Amino acid sequence: MPPPQHRITEQVVSSFSDAPPRLREVMSALVEHLHRFVVDVRLTPEEWREAIGLLTATGHITTEERQEFILWSDALGVSMLVDALEHELPPGATESTVLGPFFVPGSPLREYGANIASQRAGDPAWVFGRVLTTEGDPIAGAELDVWQNGDNELYAVQDPGAPDDHLRARFTTRDDGTYGFVGVRPVPYRIPSDGPVGRMLAATGRHPWRPAHIHLIVRAPGYRTLTTHIFDSTSDHLDADAVFAVKPSLLREFVRRTPDDPEAPPGTAGDWYSIENDLVLVAGTSEEPVGDGRTA
Amino acid sequence: MPPPQHRITEQVVSSFSDAPPRLREVMSALVEHLHRFVVDVRLTPEEWREAIGLLTATGHITTEERQEFILWSDALGVSMLVDALEHELPPGATESTVLGPFFVPGSPLREYGANIASQRAGDPAWVFGRVLTTEGDPIAGAELDVWQNGDNELYAVQDPGAPDDHLRARFTTRDDGTYGFVGVRPVPYRIPSDGPVGRMLAATGRHPWRPAHIHLIVRAPGYRTLTTHIFDSTSDHLDADAVFAVKPSLLREFVRRTPDDPEAPPGTAGDWYSIENDLVLVAGTSEEPVGDGRTA
Numbered sequence: 001m002p003p004p005q006h007r008i009t010e011q012v013v014s015s016f017s018d019a020p021p022r023l024r025e026v027m028s029a030l031v032e033h034l035h036r037f038v039v040d041v042r043l044t045p046e047e048w049r050e051a052i053g054l055l056t057a058t059g060h061i062t063t064e065e066r067q068e069f070i071l072w073s074d075a076l077g078v079s080m081l082v083d084a085l086e087h088e089l090p091p092g093a094t095e096s097t098v099l100g101p102f103f104v105p106g107s108p109l110r111e112y113g114a115n116i117a118s119q120r121a122g123d124p125a126w127v128f129g130r131v132l133t134t135e136g137d138p139i140a141g142a143e144l145d146v147w148q149n150g151d152n153e154l155y156a157v158q159d160p161g162a163p164d165d166h167l168r169a170r171f172t173t174r175d176d177g178t179y180g181f182v183g184v185r186p187v188p189y190r191i192p193s194d195g196p197v198g199r200m201l202a203a204t205g206r207h208p209w210r211p212a213h214i215h216l217i218v219r220a221p222g223y224r225t226l227t228t229h230i231f232d233s234t235s236d237h238l239d240a241d242a243v244f245a246v247k248p249s250l251l252r253e254f255v256r257r258t259p260d261d262p263e264a265p266p267g268t269a270g271d272w273y274s275i276e277n278d279l280v281l282v283a284g285t286s287e288e289p290v291g292d293g294r295t296a
Numbered sequence: 297m298p299p300p301q302h303r304i305t306e307q308v309v310s311s312f313s314d315a316p317p318r319l320r321e322v323m324s325a326l327v328e329h330l331h332r333f334v335v336d337v338r339l340t341p342e343e344w345r346e347a348i349g350l351l352t353a354t355g356h357i358t359t360e361e362r363q364e365f366i367l368w369s370d371a372l373g374v375s376m377l378v379d380a381l382e383h384e385l386p387p388g389a390t391e392s393t394v395l396g397p398f399f400v401p402g403s404p405l406r407e408y409g410a411n412i413a414s415q416r417a418g419d420p421a422w423v424f425g426r427v428l429t430t431e432g433d434p435i436a437g438a439e440l441d442v443w444q445n446g447d448n449e450l451y452a453v454q455d456p457g458a459p460d461d462h463l464r465a466r467f468t469t470r471d472d473g474t475y476g477f478v479g480v481r482p483v484p485y486r487i488p489s490d491g492p493v494g495r496m497l498a499a500t501g502r503h504p505w506r507p508a509h510i511h512l513i514v515r516a517p518g519y520r521t522l523t524t525h526i527f528d529s530t531s532d533h534l535d536a537d538a539v540f541a542v543k544p545s546l547l548r549e550f551v552r553r554t555p556d557d558p559e560a561p562p563g564t565a566g567d568w569y570s571i572e573n574d575l576v577l578v579a580g581t582s583e584e585p586v587g588d589g590r591t592a
Binding site: 008009011012015016018019020023024025026027029030031033034035036037038039040041042043044045047048052055056058059060062067069070073076077078079080081082083084085086200203204205206240244 | 304305307308311312314315316319320321322323325326327329330331332333334335336337338339340341343344348351352354355356358363365366369372373374375376377378379380381382496499500501502536540
């Protein structure tokens with residue numbers, strides 16, 4: 001005779017027998033895996049109550065401005081997993097990674113070479129490269145949507161002391177596929193840790209840090225939209241990103257340069273950095289990025 | 297080379313390596329099963345967004361008065377599974393089942409034989425029996441906490457037209473372990489279906505009905521607290537309880553009796569029912585019941 005827990009799982013799975021095929025598949029698999037988890041760890045009633053309490057607190061801290069369920073998905077690696085399943089790429093294509101919670105649509109369109117910092121926010125960083133097909137041909141008129149933090153760790157959307165369009169902008173590639181803008185050297189920062197996800201991180205001995213990076217979304221008609229990062233290859237926390245979003249192919253060298261360098265961005269008084277970063281798109285149709293609670 | 301999703305799962309699991317042992321075990325198993333679910337069904341970004349939306353809606357409908365996360369746990373059989381794992385019973389002991397969302401602590405204490413209906417609520421039901429040890433000895437002074445719905449489907453806590461103490465009370469067993477009270481014949485009812493759980497039930501072709509039952513919690517010093525139901529053995533929906541709480545051992549015959557029967561409860565004008573139900577407790581310490589959001 002099977003133990004009673006197997007009968008419960010069978011009963012629940014068979015309750016979905018009249019569901020449409022895909023929904024039946026998803027709900028049956030959800031129940032099977034959820035039940036196996038409960039049985040494997042022999043979840044106690046006290047732990048079950050704790051889980052209900054955590055979910056309830058997650059629901060109550062979640063607002064239009066803050067998506068704690070997505071933060072759970074990020075912090076448990078689910079966002080990256082869904083992304084990995086969706087994006088099986090041909091060789092040479094730029095890899096994708098999480099969108100993160102700080103993307104705000106509608107950044108201002110700027111000209112090639114513009115500076116996206118509205119106020120001092122760290123050492124200048126000249127970010128440049130080409131948008132290319134997997135055959136190496138330039139893609140003219142592709143849109144780059146970029147956003148990053150400054151040396152106070154904050155994105156403009158989090159920072160009451162910064163204008164809305166600080167450190168964010170959209171650019172269009174030139175006829176030869178090139179783009180370029182002046183940002184700042186990004187710094188590591190902590191994911192929001194004052195809610196249930198933060199409690200989990202603290203209780204399990206995990207830290208909330210993400211390595212320094214610049215966010216990009218690249219869109220071009222006839223190509224799959226690419227949501228990715230440029231990671232600083234010398235940043236702390238590359239081996240332990242709190243949301244598991246680092247891919248080795250996305251690391252770039254931030255090359256240190258001096259103010260007397262003839263290529264220094266206009267008005268640069270101290271050391272600056274240059275970062276070369278080509279972006280290779282895959283032919284296809286656009287997709288919504290994973291990880292964005294606010295633009296869904 | 298393993299596919300990238302396996303590397304993600306490994307990374308997340310190893311992030312818990314410094315957690316206390318039990319937490320590491322629970323979080324690692326949670327991540328492994330959650331990731332396997334995502335991979336097995338190849339969850340799409342669109343489905344991921346739908347799941348985030350459902351969880352967010354669940355959080356926002358959950359209040360002190362309504363626990364939609366517990367309703368998910370009930371409707372996916374998780375509450376019964378946790379209960380089954382916790383309560384491995386010796387032969388002869390009364391089986392447990394879900395508490396459900398309508399328990400309110402602090403019911404009034406009543407004398408043997410009292411009527412718990414404050415107003416007309418259906419055909420009278422004389423519920424009686426003994427509280428016993430697994431050796432068959434009577435347990436004197438055990439407390440029974442009982443609550444049930446009336447023929448309008450509602451529990452007092454849901455029913456603005458009923459006094460707070462309608463169809464709920466506590467009783468104490470007599471020296472010979474006997475108890476008895478007059479309730480009404482309960483009717484099938486629907487779990488709350490105007491929220492995310494209701495949307496899941498409708499989308500998957502499931503109904504929200506529970507078979508007719510009376511709730512009991514039995515407490516006695518030196519015995520494990522028992523949370524259970526008396527199911528009407530002729531009720532609809534016994535084979536498809538929306539929360540999977542039916543156990544064959546908990547079905548009881550509601551015996552139809554006439555008003556001229558000398559055992560008729562005082563004041564009975566029409567047909568009534570008698571239900572004999574012994575309750576067998578297991579020696580041990582008390583436990584909190586599974587399923588109660590409000591008394592946690």
